[in-house]
Amino acid sequence: MINSKKVKSFAKKCGADIVGIGSMDRFNGAPKEMDARYIFPDAKVIIGLGFRIPRGYLRGIEEGTHFFQYPAMGYAHINEIYAPGVIRELCCYLEDNGYEGAALRNTGGRGPVSDMTGAGPAEESPELGRKLTYFEPVEPGKPAADVQIHFRIAAYICGMGEIGWSKMFLTPEFGPRQRFAFVLTDAPLEADPVFEGKICDRCKACVSQCPGHAISDNKPVRVCVAGRELEWGKIDEWQCFFAYMGGIKEINPFLPRDAFKNIRDGEAYMRGEKNPSPEQVPELQKILRTYYPNACGYNNAMCGGRGCTRACMVHLEQQEKLSNKFETPFRKRRQWRLGM
Ligand code: SF4
Numbered sequence: 314m315i316n317s318k319k320v321k322s323f324a325k326k327c328g329a330d331i332v333g334i335g336s337m338d339r340f341n342g343a344p345k346e347m348d349a350r351y352i353f354p355d356a357k358v359i360i361g362l363g364f365r366i367p368r369g370y371l372r373g374i375e376e377g378t379h380f381f382q383y384p385a386m387g388y389a390h391i392n393e394i395y396a397p398g399v400i401r402e403l404c405c406y407l408e409d410n411g412y413e414g415a416a417l418r419n420t421g422g423r424g425p426v427s428d429m430t431g432a433g434p435a436e437e438s439p440e441l442g443r444k445l446t447y448f449e450p451v452e453p454g455k456p457a458a459d460v461q462i463h464f465r466i467a468a469y470i471c472g473m474g475e476i477g478w479s480k481m482f483l484t485p486e487f488g489p490r491q492r493f494a495f496v497l498t499d500a501p502l503e504a505d506p507v508f509e510g511k512i513c514d515r516c517k518a519c520v521s522q523c524p525g526h527a528i529s530d531n532k533p534v535r536v537c538v539a540g541r542e543l544e545w546g547k548i549d550e551w552q553c554f555f556a557y558m559g560g561i562k563e564i565n566p567f568l569p570r571d572a573f574k575n576i577r578d579g580e581a582y583m584r585g586e587k588n589p590s591p592e593q594v595p596e597l598q599k600i601l602r603t604y605y606p607n608a609c610g611y612n613n614a615m616c617g618g619r620g621c622t623r624a625c626m627v628h629l630e631q632q633e634k635l636s637n638k639f640e641t642p643f644r645k646r647r648q649w650r651l652g653m
């Protein structure tokens with residue numbers, strides 16, 4: 314007979330670094346379009362699997378000399394190759410024990426509620442360049458497909474850590490340095506308690522070091538999950554996306570200084586002084602992709618999480634809050650920045 318201990322040990326043997334289990338009632342209050350119970354109504358639990366981003370994947374960006382490996386290995390490989398293989402093994406293991414496993418891998422694809430903008434089905438999605446109204450429920454009472462869970466809230470539901478001020482999910486093992494995949498199952502497994510520790514101390518290093526000025530210093534977002542109030546800083550998702558794609562010159566050595574010369578306010582965008590409007594993002598994105606081709610089907614990840622990942626990780630390592638320890642600190646030199 315399988316139990317939580319056996320399932321966790323199997324998932325770790327297959328390659329997950331951390332595993333947590335949450336009960337389905339913790340989705341109470343979630344919007345229908347983000348409620349995992351609509352994907353698998355008979356599921357008893359959600360199994361969360363965390364896959365570390367090895368610290369060295371960020372080394373080339375930290376030194377400013379090698380940008381390709383982080384999006385290729387830190388995003389595409391974990392999300393598209395490594396994690397799907399592990400969740401497949403786990404689904405087969407559950408199946409061999411008489412239970413169903415429904416896999417939820419990480420994806421850039423969006424459901425009717427975008428997890429970037431929170432845009433509802435009738436709203437314009439700048440990312441898709443059209444309205445989302447074509448989504449249609451298959452029968453009354455069901456949400457429109459594709460239901461897409463909020464991965465960070467799901468990780469909280471599985472008891473794996475907390476959402477920091479940066480909106481990044483922080484675990485006691487790796488801080489902000491992991492990606493997630495999930496499996497819903499009707500196996501009657503025991504759930505872990507929700508995380509009661511405190512990792513984020515509101516140091517706001519994520520805010521001050523984000524090149525896109527995308528994380529608010531003082532505007533909180535609050536949601537209620539599993540009877541607890543979660544809070545993070547309001548994120549300007551499109552400004553983050555623009556910086557992350559390499560739109561801010563000081564962090565992008567591939568971007569010529571006159572790349573946006575034909576775009577109104579292009580220089581101000583490049584200096585991070587003004588945010589492009591969502592309607593301008595596709596055009597800017599096209600330009601950015603010509604200077605740094607997107608070879609692996611993923612976004613450029615040019616900022617290398619300077620604020621929300623690296624600054625946070627450096628801080629949490631200094632505070633000795635993480636169990637994944639190193640002989641030497643990550644930050645060894647002054648941070649580089651390009652001038653305009
Ligand atoms: S950098 Fe500081 S404030 Fe930001 S998420 Fe990390 S610990 Fe929290």
Ligand code: SF4
Binds near residue numbers: 617622
């Ligand atoms: S991904 Fe980059 S731009 Fe976005 S919040 Fe993190 S540091 Fe800022």
